[in-house]
Amino acid sequence: MRFVSEFAKLIRFVKKEINRNTLIFGVFFCIASLFWIINALQKTYTVQIPIRIEYTHIPKTKAIVTSAPDTVNTEVSATGYALLRFYMYSSKTVDIHIEQLLQTQSNNDSLLRVVLQPLIQSSGVFSNSITVNKVVPKIVQFAFAPIHKKKVKVVARYSIECSQQYQLQHNPTTIPDSVFLYGASELLQTIDSVYTTEIFAQDVSQSFSRKIQLQAIRNVQLSDTVVTVNVDIEKFTEQQFTIPITAIHVPDTVLIDLMNHSVQITMFTGMSHIQKNSPQDFKVIADFTKQNTQTGEIPIEIIARPKWGRIVKITPEFVGYIIESK
Template identity: 25%
Template structure:
């Protein structure tokens, strides 16, 4: 038993001496590394850093036509001590160019440039004075300005709808906003007469729908007041309604009269339930064309629908063609 105790004490003494040597070795390594690091920081280095750029102060009534660089790559040099904060705190590196404060070097009527010297002055405000700026990429920022004009155009929906029997639109679509203002160069605005929605599809709807939809992309340098619209699509069940509508002749010479037989046409309509009582013959216009007789020598004239409410479907026309008598005045 005594022998066992002596062996344990011997082992503990050995472990203590071993751990002491390890600690001394580690401390020596750390001190050597520290001295090496401090010595390294005394040397001169060349470093490439990225400075994100934000732009403000665009002149009123003007717009930028070219793509401005989102960042400037800068090669700097200096002692490691001085470069360390810049490289370690790289997220804080940034440039802010205020066009209202920059003195432009005019190149042409609409193109301006921010020179390397202007950029260097901006960078100097962000780095220590004992750090040297060697190169910038880009070393010049070009600004292409143009007059900003505006134009308001209608929005037109692009969609396809499939309905169940006896269902359809019950009124005109309501688009909000129905018109959108565009901003940009006059030449580009002159080419735009309407904005179109992204296409969408509705299948077998039975009640009013509300759709929020984006607008199709437009090329060039145009800016939109908004790029989304809301479309309210009124949908109802339809019911049949029969009415009688008079026929009118069109394209008549001043010396000619036409009398049709019959003079009134019976129409079978499909109308929304909510609009049933509001629909009458005054909202529908039926015509026959004198040119069908004078040029094509037809003996019966086709009855054509010239006008009707958008939400009314003409299911049947009786008769579809009429006989007629031509009279001179």
Template identity: 25%
Template structure:
């Protein structure tokens, strides 16, 4: 007990010593001036923006909202600072609520809330001295459907480039299709959905990314994210031996070429080469060319190649030949 009293006495002596009395007086007048400045500031007329939540109520259980109503109203008001503080911290402003049935157009699958109704609800929460300067956004609408949906494929949007000696083998999405909810007219016109633009340069390795589906106004897309897989492949130069075929030959003539097969060189992804067969290529000699342009050698033509190859060309373009009559 004596120890506590001695501590109080020491604190009292410290605070009320000559030097500390002056410091306490300084703090008192500093606080007083701060309060005076705050009172003057709050008494001035100023502008401030407030955000008010918006709620759509009474939505039927079997209705799917495909285009959400704006969830926030941004208002700008002018009044004295005291009043604005009340709005900010006094719990004066409450969410705006609008009943689904009052604004829904069942046939069109849309609903629009007139600005007058928004202003009315906002104004009902403001003091008479407050001036409402602006309300944003300028339009309040929503879209809905009673279960109409469609499965559509996801398509790629963007640009992917590979490093030198690589090429883009293919891309795929998981899932490859999504469910879209909308009114019948919109669904009839919709054939696919795109991802948000996806760009990547100098790709060498397989990548997997979660990417968002591009939003479409008035439609609800499920899921809104898909998994994108991008598969690059190494380019390699290969060749196959392809038989030479004669075209436009008379029935009583036979063409023999030396050699009977020629090499076709091409560029292809390493993983795809095993799928390539000589029968997918077509190398021909046109009998009409032999008749119109007689020569010791015949001109070969590469008429057909698989879609997966590039830069296909013949290793020999001229070969010896022999025409025989049957």
């Protein structure tokens, strides 16, 4: 029993000493780490920092015809303290006031040459304790042209999944359905439409409307930046049509008899368009020149179809034939 008692005392002593030593080690480790951080922050570093550039206050009577970088790379020198404050609090964005810069030059209003480093230094994005050594690129140059106007349509971009037995009644529409663009004539000639940001919706069973932002176009101003997109949803039903097959491109020296003279087409059609579809809206062909040389079958093609509805099945998809003598 005495042995057990002495052993228990030894265990308690070891645990006590280990806990005490661990605590002492932890305290000194924290103190050493603090001094290391303080020492590191007092040193001077040279680092590369990307800065975002925003070109604002472009005169409404001028169109920019050259591209300019959205981001420039700056090389700066500063203490660790100054860099830490910059990363924590700075906006990292510099506004360049185009109209103000144009007013400072008197000889040419169709060309603007901007030296970036002085503008970045005076912008306040870097504090006085940070030295800007270099900016790449050093200079940004703008060429201007007279402003022109063009009307283009608005196209809605969408990814919409409807609930079972529902579908889009038609492509989403926008209000307004067109906008005016203002920019250089050469640039406007390449643009026929503007697009909305993409609309995402799942398991949709009811029509809806949303305010959607238009996608920006570089160096072009839009008369409207937000449009209303209307999405019409309706139930659909199944329609079936039996349509005769017309054989085409059959050589004059050959007479063929198709093994199927008609196909059955299954469509999903919105309830509002059922009466608008008829068999006369379809035209189905079998092009003899496209026959499969191994099976001797000709693929079925639909070259005309109703405007409304979605074809989901064609039976058969291929047709065989028998050559008859003339």
